[in-house]
Amino acid sequence: APELPRGLLLDEWREDWRELTARLGCVSIHLNHNLLDEARVRALKTAGLRILVYTVNAPQRAKTLLRWGVDAICTDRIDAIGPDFKAQ
Known part of the structure; x- marks a missing residue:
């Protein structure tokens, strides 16, 4: 379906x-966070992705990634990195 947004995995x-x-x-790129x-992150965001x-699964790593500008995080630790999680 060409009208659906696509992400590169x-x-x-x-x-x-x-x-x-x-x-x-x-419109997006989906990556192992270790990459x-x-x-x-700056280059990807500058490209509009x-x-x-x-x-x-580590809250400190999640904070760092969010501070850099990552838009979404997949985690097994929703108890530690949940909907109210903040980058601060």
């Missing part, structure tokens, strides 16, 4: 992410 970093997301018409640092990361 990667488990390994790809240097051609910009070309891939543009060619596929992606990201602040510079990569939303960022979803998985699987983040």
Whole structure:
């Protein structure tokens, strides 16, 4: 369905992410959180992408990722990183 928003799912970093997301018409990128640092988050956001990361179970790591600008987190620890979780 071409009208549905698409996200690129990667488990390994790809240097051609910009070309891939543009060619596929992606609005987001979904990554293992261990692939990201602040510079990569900045580059992805500058390209206009939303960022979803998985699987983040450490609250401190979640805070760091949110502070960098990550948009969504998948977690097994909803008790520790729940709906009211704040990056502060």
